[in-house]
Amino acid sequence: MEASSSTGGAEEKKKPMVIITIGMAGAGKSTFVQQINSYLHARDSPPYILNLDPAVANVPFEPNIDIRDTINYSEVMKQSVALSPCWFYAVKYNLGPNGGILTALNLFTTKFDQVLNLVEKRAETVDYVILDTPGQIEIFTWSASGAIITDAVASSLPTVVAYIIDTPRTTAPATFMSNMLYACSILYKTKLPFILVFNKTDVQPHDFALEWMHDFEAFQAALAAHKGTTDEDGEPTYMNSLMNSMSLVLDEFYQHLTAVGVSSVTGDGVKEFFEAVEASRVEYQNEYLPELERARAAREESLRAVKEDSMSRLMKDLSVDRQQNPSAALLDRWDPSAEDDDDDTEINIIDRSDGPWPGQYHDITRENRRDDAAMNWPRPN
């Protein structure tokens, strides 16, 4: 693996690339992560792996950080009654399996700054950081926690999304299009470099998908060849017309991404996948990073403007008050002796350490790497 570049004669280590694997349940995310893990091990460049799926029974690799070490998913499910901050109201959550996964991910996200610190500590020694996400795709892609985790890693390290597709299950034009629309929504949500990974090519080669992506007439012909695309009068059905229009929209989307075919079982295509990842590094630097910096600057500017506006309104109100009521203005003097002693102020902080909450928060995140054993992870009482 090329891990370093030379700048001005000095060897400078490239930042590790973060690969976020996302995909529908059963698409082969975990098997894919294992395959790229063993590919990197074989090249003497072991990655740093995070498992973010709290409900998975077994993963075919040894993650460096595992959400299951921090959050006990079955405990979260059992704790269907939790006390709200106000002791009198018992709130029944009645979590279903997906609500449980989401809650577990939310709890983990509250500690993600520490995860990020650990990852950043590794930046000098690893070339790739890999995130395996929960099987239920929407839990990561449409949750606040998923967005927080994605933004946190992407604002600190170059990041790419690997969208894993179950190729044998995507051969029907309508399914293909639904999958592409989902990919499109993730691309526009994350705005990160994006690789479509057509997995399971040992079962079904992905040539058909590449053809449909590069030639929308071929896709429309495939659509027309499917039953139910015309009504009794031989006119295209509403669904058919809709899909034809969608395929034109998607044509634009395809131009912004790279597609590779991979077999996570045989390892075919993994080399091409890493070439695409390296190309994404450039895209991240040229497109995502400037956009991120622009967004940060705009946010700071708008905060500054709001502050300035509030301050000038306050000053205006004060001067009006003084004009209208000059005698009160004379009394408007700060008297330090009249100040309350801060120590007496009642502060509404709730100490949950004796409540039922810690049971949900199991002891605790451990690092599987020995040299991180000294890290001071939070340990609830």
Ligand SMILES: Nc1nc2c(ncn2[C@@H]2O[C@H](COP(=O)(O)OP(=O)(O)OP(=O)(O)O)[C@@H](O)[C@H]2O)c(=O)[nH]1
């Ligand atoms: N033939 C073949 N099977 C694969 C490939 N990749 C994954 N599989 C199989 O597909 C099934 C699902 O794979 P997983 O890796 O568990 O998929 P996942 O996306 O992590 O699944 P969830 O955790 O439920 O979301 C398993 O039976 C794998 O053996 C592949 O490239 N080729």
